[in-house]
Amino acid sequence: MNSQDIIIAPATPPGEGGVAIIRLSGKGCLDLALDYFRASGSQTSPNSHVFYHGFIFDDSGSDVDEIMFVYMASPRSFTAEDVVEIHCHGGHQTVSKILQIFISAGARLAQPGEFSYRAFLNGRLDLSQAEAIADLIHARSDKARTLALSQLEGRLSQSLYKLKEQLKDILALIEAWLDFPEEELPQENIIQIRQQVESSIVQLQEMVSSYNTGRFYTEGVSLLILGKPNVGKSSLMNSLLGEERAIVTEIEGTTRDFLEEGLVINGLPVRLIDSAGVRDTLDPIEKEGVNRTLGKIKSSDLILLLFDGSQGFSSEDKAALDRCVHTNFLVLLTKADLPQRCILPDLPFEPLAISTKTGQGLDLLRKSIHGALIEADIQQEDSIFITNQRHQQAAISTTISLRRFLDALDQSFSLEFLAVDIREALNSLGQITGETTNDDILESIFSRFCIGK
Ligand SMILES: Nc1nc2c(ncn2[C@@H]2O[C@H](COP(=O)(O)OP(=O)(O)OP(=O)(O)O)[C@@H](O)[C@H]2O)c(=O)[nH]1
Ligand SMILES: [Mg+2]
Structure with missing residues (x-):
């Protein structure tokens, strides 16, 4: 990257919008911009950090757009160089026409991150x-x-x-x-x-x-809902999402593949994954689903392990529990609205009773998910977080x-x-x-x- 050139790029995303901003940076960018800008007032040399209304015109002298123009003199700009911003109408044709005018006149289209790179080179920002x-x-x-x-x-x-x-x-x-x-x-x-x-x-x-x-907090966490067929995994997915995303039936083995949805739980961005119920099965499709679920166990940040509270603890439940040792997991007893029959083995922590029919335990679940992942209080004034x-x-x-x-x-x-x-x-x-x-x-x-x- 040559740091002497005048660089130009849209600072706003492509597409239609009220306004788009085109930014020029580098020594001489003001003179270049003024070659194609006609202020509507009498001002000919703009003051730094002041907005001017006017028009951008092309080489033939025809107006291209009505704009607002602002010049930021070095070093008081994002790159610490001279910067000009052109606030034009936000449409693809207008933006690309203005870019074309300045590129033909000698500016270069900026590479990704080049404005920030210049800010770094000029000591405006450090790398972090x-x-x-x-x-x-x-x-x-x-x-x-x-x-x-x-x-x-x-x-x-x-x-x-x-x-x-x-x-x-x-x-x-x-x-x-x-x-x-x-x-x-x-x-x-x-x-x-x-x-x-x-x-x-x-x-x-x-x-x-x-x-x-x-x-x-920055990348988000992956949360796997795990348990034998019919414990209520897809129902829990839907309840947490607040929509009927996954198919729920009373038939065991309803979910065959992963369903993944993003949501925010108590400030934490979460990828929630509903999976195929874990059991021994001869059905080749379901078997593939179960294998994929087991493969996900290691890569998840937290597992919600579900047991059906309305039924006895089975060998399939035991097998699922065994898979979770050495992982970060929470135990949930589902269907708390029904008579409870499940007697759990000794666990190092309290299970949480939930019902997707009545909503019981769901708020506590959200808190527990947060607590299981975030130990330190992120608001602590004196601690620094590396992301x-x-x-x-x-x-x-x-x-x-x-x-x-x-x-x-x-x-x-x-x-x-x-x-x-x-x-x-x-x-x-x-x-x-x-x-x-x-x-x-x-x-x-x-x-x-x-x-x-
Ligand atoms: N009473 C009651 N029934 C529930 C609750 N949660 C789920 N169910 C019922 O349990 C059955 C199975 O629910 P699903 O959410 O499909 O269970 P699943 O674990 O996804 O099942 P598979 O995808 O087959 O592994 C459905 O008939 C649900 O209506 C609950 O909290 N209370
Ligand atoms: Mg399901």
């Missing part, structure tokens, strides 16, 4: 903030939005900055002593350094383990380097060794904010953005 923009755009729940916004506002960057400053101080101290090879690091410094590194490791570990919670696997990997690498540093300190290794470990830790931390991220990785991160972002 640029990634937060993409997360914000793709947020599928209110919590996901809040997390992305706090990352965009720099909460993650700030806490990383503090960590980095601490490690840099330690490195500076060690490097100062490197100049006196015959002397040892004073004991009081060693104690202080050890404490600082230990507390950094604790903070990093919190970040690493926050990833699951963060990931659940990106790349960040988690970098935090893990940092922790490994710091542990190695502590070992080396214990074994009185030379100061050079200690310095190497701290430098490595700093390098890993810098990958989150983009200071030490190599160009290939940067390119692959930004190329996942949409055009115009």
